[in-house]
Amino acid sequence: MSGARTELTLGPNLFNWAPETWRDFYFRIAEEAPVSVVYLGETICSKRAPLFRDHYEAVAERLRAAGKTVVHTTLGETASRLDRRLVSDVCERTSELVEANDASAAFHLRGRPHCIGPLMNVYNEETLRFLAAKGAQNICLPIELPSSAIGVLCAAAGPAKVTIEVQVFGRQSLALSARCYHARAHGRTKDTCLFVCENDPDGLVLSTLERKPFLVANGVQTLSWEYLNLVQEIPALKAAGVSRYRLSPHSCDMVRVATAFRSVLDGDLTVAEALACLEELPLDAPFSNGFHHGRPGYGWTALTGTAPH
Amino acid sequence: MNDHVAPRRPELVCPAGTPASLRTAVDAGADAVYCGLQNATNARNFPGLNFSPDELGKSVDYAHARGAKVLLAVNTFPPAGQFQLWKDAIGIAASVAADAIIVADIGVAAYAAREFPQLRLHLSVQAGASSPEAIRFHCEEFNVRRVVLPRILTVAEIADIHRQIPCEIEAFVFGNIGMMAEGRCSLTNYVTGVSTNMDGVCSPAADVHYEEEADGTLTTKLGSFVIDRYGCGENGGYPTICKGRYSCSAQPEPYYAFEEPRSLNLSALLPDLMRAGVTALKIEGRQRSRAYVRSVVAAFRKAVDEIMTGKQPSLTDLIALTEGHKETQGAFQSKSWR
Numbered sequence: 100m101s102g103a104r105t106e107l108t109l110g111p112n113l114f115n116w117a118p119e120t121w122r123d124f125y126f127r128i129a130e131e132a133p134v135s136v137v138y139l140g141e142t143i144c145s146k147r148a149p150l151f152r153d154h155y156e157a158v159a160e161r162l163r164a165a166g167k168t169v170v171h172t173t174l175g176e177t178a179s180r181l182d183r184r185l186v187s188d189v190c191e192r193t194s195e196l197v198e199a200n201d202a203s204a205a206f207h208l209r210g211r212p213h214c215i216g217p218l219m220n221v222y223n224e225e226t227l228r229f230l231a232a233k234g235a236q237n238i239c240l241p242i243e244l245p246s247s248a249i250g251v252l253c254a255a256a257g258p259a260k261v262t263i264e265v266q267v268f269g270r271q272s273l274a275l276s277a278r279c280y281h282a283r284a285h286g287r288t289k290d291t292c293l294f295v296c297e298n299d300p301d302g303l304v305l306s307t308l309e310r311k312p313f314l315v316a317n318g319v320q321t322l323s324w325e326y327l328n329l330v331q332e333i334p335a336l337k338a339a340g341v342s343r344y345r346l347s348p349h350s351c352d353m354v355r356v357a358t359a360f361r362s363v364l365d366g367d368l369t370v371a372e373a374l375a376c377l378e379e380l381p382l383d384a385p386f387s388n389g390f391h392h393g394r395p396g397y398g399w400t401a402l403t404g405t406a407p408h
Numbered sequence: 409m410n411d412h413v414a415p416r417r418p419e420l421v422c423p424a425g426t427p428a429s430l431r432t433a434v435d436a437g438a439d440a441v442y443c444g445l446q447n448a449t450n451a452r453n454f455p456g457l458n459f460s461p462d463e464l465g466k467s468v469d470y471a472h473a474r475g476a477k478v479l480l481a482v483n484t485f486p487p488a489g490q491f492q493l494w495k496d497a498i499g500i501a502a503s504v505a506a507d508a509i510i511v512a513d514i515g516v517a518a519y520a521a522r523e524f525p526q527l528r529l530h531l532s533v534q535a536g537a538s539s540p541e542a543i544r545f546h547c548e549e550f551n552v553r554r555v556v557l558p559r560i561l562t563v564a565e566i567a568d569i570h571r572q573i574p575c576e577i578e579a580f581v582f583g584n585i586g587m588m589a590e591g592r593c594s595l596t597n598y599v600t601g602v603s604t605n606m607d608g609v610c611s612p613a614a615d616v617h618y619e620e621e622a623d624g625t626l627t628t629k630l631g632s633f634v635i636d637r638y639g640c641g642e643n644g645g646y647p648t649i650c651k652g653r654y655s656c657s658a659q660p661e662p663y664y665a666f667e668e669p670r671s672l673n674l675s676a677l678l679p680d681l682m683r684a685g686v687t688a689l690k691i692e693g694r695q696r697s698r699a700y701v702r703s704v705v706a707a708f709r710k711a712v713d714e715i716m717t718g719k720q721p722s723l724t725d726l727i728a729l730t731e732g733h734k735e736t737q738g739a740f741q742s743k744s745w746r
Contacts, residue, residue, distance in 0.1 A: 147735070179538040187541075201542060202537055202545045220485050220514070222606065223486045224489075225516070226514040241594075248490075251489040274594065278587070279664070280666060284656050284712075303658065305657070305665050306654060306655050307633055307634040308636070308654075309634050314665075316665065321595065375547060388596075395597070395598060396594065396598035396599075
């Protein structure tokens with residue numbers, strides 16, 4: 100596994116961007132970003148999915164024409180009728196790969212090749228083997244899994260004929276709820292939200308009573324304030340057998356992010372050089388890598404002696 | 409809700425953090441008691457709580473002798489390389505003749521269904537199965553016989569799900585209101601390095617700090633993060649991230665961004681839940697005292713029995729047992745909660 104070509108992937112956009120911004124973002128990814136797989140679709144809120152529908156096929160076609168694999172992704176939490184219809188529509192409308200982010204999608208995708216997303220809990224070898232037997236061919240691991248477990252899963256992945264993917268950049272999904280916290284912050288409910296999440300292209304920052312930024316609300320999702328950055332860990336992840344590296348989209352220059360990670364994967368940049376390049380991004384929060392090292396997720400462990408920010 | 413449908417007699421499923429609590433719950437009228445082993449295999453892995461294998465065996469005997477069932481929660485997610493502890497937990501459940509195990513992880517469910525097909529499987533709320541498809545996935549793949557529904561559905565939605573799944577429904581009626589989809593929450597791990605999913609701990613006591621200032625102001629912290637602050641004489645809650653007070657650009661003052669510190673109390677909806685096809689009513693609180701268990705179980709025992717005989721249930725005393733004496737019906741009554 101460790102000798103195989105590594106792939107850089109772009110996870111689904113988690114935020115409610117203006118439809119044209121969304122479209123143009125992916126057009127630029129198609130033309131300029133060295134990613135080979137792009138996960139497309141709505142994972143957070145079924146009410147948002149129609150906003151992008153007019154541009155969806157054009158975006159998918161542009162990505163395919165640029166040689167990228169399009170994987171259609173599904174909701175992280177499926178409860179309402181609208182949620183359930185969206186999940187079954189995505190699973191049924193395409194012959195391309197679909198990513199399951201909860202057991203509702205896994206139900207529809209059983210028996211055909213599919214992907215498992217990071218919002219579905221694959222913590223161990225038994226779960227990996229079970230899902231592989233049902234047709235899973237790529238599994239993106241939950242963000243809180245420490246490196247020790249990632250190594251064991253990579254060893255099990257080869258015989259089970261699945262690839263292991265790990266998120267290496269972007270705010271981390273910490274929780275999902277039935278309640279929309281964006282709507283609540285504006286005194287509304289999920290049903291009366293008026294799509295107020297569109298104001299926050301990287302989420303709504305929640306600070307503690309000491310005015311310390313802490314969490315980020317994105318609709319029903321709660322994200323980390325810090326941006327996950329595992330660029331330092333790439334050599335160890337490659338050695339463990341991780342073959343896919345996922346970037347989670349933000350409003351910063353994702354082409355620059357992708358280029359930095361691709362260069363490290365290819366050995367064209369050192370970890371320190373890539374980290375320095377990523378530190379120049381105008382982000383509103385520092386980097387974190389705590390979960391990977393079995394520590395609090397917000398923390399940062401410097402492996403190269405260079406502390407970010 | 410269809411008022412013409414007669415309520416069905418539900419099983420009252422009660423929490424037991426210790427063998428003494430289990431006996432208390434059984435004596436107070438529980439039809440079933442759920443508990444966990446003293447390790448990371450259950451989602452209430454707190455010091456001083458839970459059962460040794462020997463205690464579990466004796467407790468099962470005590471319950472069975474009085475016509476009550478014992479359900480063992482094995483409802484955390486084993487990280488790769490550490491699965492043996494979870495296999496052992498399932499083996500223990502089978503050896504002491506527990507009536508069911510409550511599982512969340514697909515791997516644990518697959519192992520149990522394969523190795524102990526006679527052992528009854530319930531799907532934990534930690535599995536986060538909130539749609540008929542997700543529930544059917546677990547029923548069809550692992551022969552799950554009952555699902556514990558997430559605390560995010562209205563009673564009408566529960567009735568709708570009941571018609572579309574091939575297993576029993578267990579619904580929470582009292583105790584903590586889980587704000588985040590269970591089994592998908594890494595907030596505690598983000599702050600403390602201890603994982604709710606893998607270690608079975610939400611807001612570990614070792615990371616909780618109370619800081620009192622000279623004027624009596626009480627600040628509650630989890631790890632290095634302030635979760636809430638209370639004026640002199642105010643009732644200070646336990647610092648749980650999803651019940652904390654934060655500020656954001658859309659609010660003029662700090663506010664409870666996720667939920668106020670209050671408890672779930674569905675006692676007023678009991679007849680509706682019983683008509684909706686709920687087989688089992690679950691009371692949350694394995695970390696609670698025996699006195700709490702006795703009061704809540706006895707109150708619900710009386711209420712269910714009263715409903716079954718056509719009487720109006722009396723449950724006003726339960727408000728005294730809710731968090732901060734504040735209660736909510738959460739998502740169960742109306743979608744406006746969302």
